[in-house]
Amino acid sequence: MELPGIFLDSIKEVKGFDEEAFKKVHQSGEQITSVRKNPEKTFNNQSSIFNAQLEEVPWNTKGYYFAERPSFTADPLFHAGAYYVQEASSMFLEQALKQTVDLLQTVKILDLCAAPGGKSTLIQSLISAESLLVSNEVIKTRINVLSENITKWGAANVIVTNNDAKDFKRLENYFDVIVIDAPCSGSGLFRKDVAAIDEWSLNNVQLCSQRQQRILADVFSSLKENGIIIYSTCSYSTEEDEAICDWIIKEFKVESVQLKIEESWDIVETQSEIYKGFGYRFYPDKVKGEGFFIAAFINRQFANGNTQLANRKTEKVSKNEMEVLKPWLKNADDFFFIKQNEDIIAMPLHLHNDLAAIQNSLYIKKAGVKMGAVIRDELIPHHELALSTIISKGIPSIEVDLQTALQYLRKQEIKIKYSLKGWALIKYQQLPLGWVKILPNRINNYYPKEWRILNK
Incomplete structure (x- = not known):
C-alpha cells in the first residue's frame, strides 16, 4: 500500500504522528477484527465463535478482538443480533458518554449520522430503558441497513429517522x-479500504471541513443547555479534527x-491551536x-425555548386487538400501541409525547417494535417482534442446531420434529432468529426474503 506523499506531508506536524511507524503498519497488510456484544442477548460462548480466549477492547466493556476474521454471515448469532461487528477505535464512544453523561438518568440522545448503526447500538446498550x-x-x-441493525439489536426505545441536519431545528x-x-475524507480507514486512498485529496478535506461546519451549525439549536455534543471523524486531517474543535468553541x-x-491505551490527547479544545x-x-x-463539549448556551410536546392523533388500537397483543409481550402494560396501515407498533409508554413531537418534526422510518397485524382475532407476527427484547418468554419456540438454523436463514425448507402448531420462534442458542408457522403437513418459513443468506 503506497500512501500519497501529499497526504503524509499534510499530517506530519500533527501530534502523535510517527511517519515511519505509520507507513509500516499500513504496508503490513494487517487487518483488525473486533465485535461488541449485545448485553440483552446472552449466549453460550463455548458453543459459538467466541469459544476461544479473546482479547478485550480496553476502552469498551463489551468489545472483543478476534485473532482471525470468522465468517459472520455463517453465524446465526450474528443474525440474531447477539453482537455487532464494529471497528475498535470507534468503540471509545462508550468512554466519551460515560465520562460526560449520567447514564442512569433519563436522557434523549441523537445519533445524527448513524448508518450503518454501530454507534447507535452502542449508545442504546448504555442508556436506561426510560x-x-x-x-x-x-x-x-x-x-x-440502519433500520435492519436497530431491529436486530431488539430495543423498543429507539426511533429511526431519515432527515437532514437542518430539520432538527424544529426540535429546539x-x-x-x-x-x-x-462525514469525512476517510483517511483513518485507508488500511481497511484501499480504494479510499484514490478518493483522498486536499480539496476533499476542505469540502468535508465545510460540510462538518454546516452540519454542526444546523443541528446545534436542538441541544439543551448543559447538554453534551460528541464529535468524531475517521480522518487524520487537522482541518476536520482540531480545527473543527476551534470552530465549535468560537461559534x-x-x-x-x-x-x-489510560496511558496503556496509547491514545494521543491533543489540543486545538487557538482555543485549546x-x-x-x-x-x-x-x-x-x-x-x-473524537472530542466532547458541554453546551453553555442559554436556552431560548423548548420543543412543545404535542399529542398527535394516531389510529387507535381496539380493546379486542389489545387483548390479542398482550400475551405476546413481557410487560404489556408498559407499552402503548399505534397503527401504521395494518401493522401495530409497540412503543414504551413513557415515550408517548416524544413520539408525537418527533412525528410532528421529522420523517420517521421506524419506531419502537412492529408487532404485526391482527387479522380475525389472530396476530400475524412481524419479524421485528421476533428479534425484540420485549417479546414474552412464553411464546412457543423450537431450538435448532447450526445446520437447521442456516437453512432457516437462507429461507429454505427446514425439517424438524415438533409437537406444536401455529406460530413459533426458531431459536439458536436460545436466541430467536424469526418465525415459522407449523401446519399439519409442513412448516412455513417466514424469514424476511430481503434478509436471507444468499451464499451456500
Missing part, C-alpha cells in the same frame, strides 16, 4: 446529547471536556484499531 435514542441517517440508500433544546460521527458557547484515558487521536501504529478522532 431513555430515548433517535438514530438518524440523511442518505436514503443507507436508511434500510430537545436533546441531552448529540453524537455526530461526521457556540461551549466548554471542551478533557476525557480520562481537547481531542483524542487513534493511530493504527499505536492502538489496535483504525484511525479515529
Whole structure:
C-alpha cells in the first residue's frame, strides 16, 4: 500500500504522528477484527465463535478482538443480533458518554449520522430503558441497513429517522446529547479500504471541513443547555479534527471536556491551536484499531425555548386487538400501541409525547417494535417482534442446531420434529432468529426474503 506523499506531508506536524511507524503498519497488510456484544442477548460462548480466549477492547466493556476474521454471515448469532461487528477505535464512544453523561438518568440522545448503526447500538446498550435514542441517517440508500441493525439489536426505545441536519431545528433544546460521527475524507480507514486512498485529496478535506461546519451549525439549536455534543471523524486531517474543535468553541458557547484515558491505551490527547479544545487521536501504529478522532463539549448556551410536546392523533388500537397483543409481550402494560396501515407498533409508554413531537418534526422510518397485524382475532407476527427484547418468554419456540438454523436463514425448507402448531420462534442458542408457522403437513418459513443468506 503506497500512501500519497501529499497526504503524509499534510499530517506530519500533527501530534502523535510517527511517519515511519505509520507507513509500516499500513504496508503490513494487517487487518483488525473486533465485535461488541449485545448485553440483552446472552449466549453460550463455548458453543459459538467466541469459544476461544479473546482479547478485550480496553476502552469498551463489551468489545472483543478476534485473532482471525470468522465468517459472520455463517453465524446465526450474528443474525440474531447477539453482537455487532464494529471497528475498535470507534468503540471509545462508550468512554466519551460515560465520562460526560449520567447514564442512569433519563436522557434523549441523537445519533445524527448513524448508518450503518454501530454507534447507535452502542449508545442504546448504555442508556436506561426510560431513555430515548433517535438514530438518524440523511442518505436514503443507507436508511434500510440502519433500520435492519436497530431491529436486530431488539430495543423498543429507539426511533429511526431519515432527515437532514437542518430539520432538527424544529426540535429546539430537545436533546441531552448529540453524537455526530461526521462525514469525512476517510483517511483513518485507508488500511481497511484501499480504494479510499484514490478518493483522498486536499480539496476533499476542505469540502468535508465545510460540510462538518454546516452540519454542526444546523443541528446545534436542538441541544439543551448543559447538554453534551460528541464529535468524531475517521480522518487524520487537522482541518476536520482540531480545527473543527476551534470552530465549535468560537461559534457556540461551549466548554471542551478533557476525557480520562489510560496511558496503556496509547491514545494521543491533543489540543486545538487557538482555543485549546481537547481531542483524542487513534493511530493504527499505536492502538489496535483504525484511525479515529473524537472530542466532547458541554453546551453553555442559554436556552431560548423548548420543543412543545404535542399529542398527535394516531389510529387507535381496539380493546379486542389489545387483548390479542398482550400475551405476546413481557410487560404489556408498559407499552402503548399505534397503527401504521395494518401493522401495530409497540412503543414504551413513557415515550408517548416524544413520539408525537418527533412525528410532528421529522420523517420517521421506524419506531419502537412492529408487532404485526391482527387479522380475525389472530396476530400475524412481524419479524421485528421476533428479534425484540420485549417479546414474552412464553411464546412457543423450537431450538435448532447450526445446520437447521442456516437453512432457516437462507429461507429454505427446514425439517424438524415438533409437537406444536401455529406460530413459533426458531431459536439458536436460545436466541430467536424469526418465525415459522407449523401446519399439519409442513412448516412455513417466514424469514424476511430481503434478509436471507444468499451464499451456500
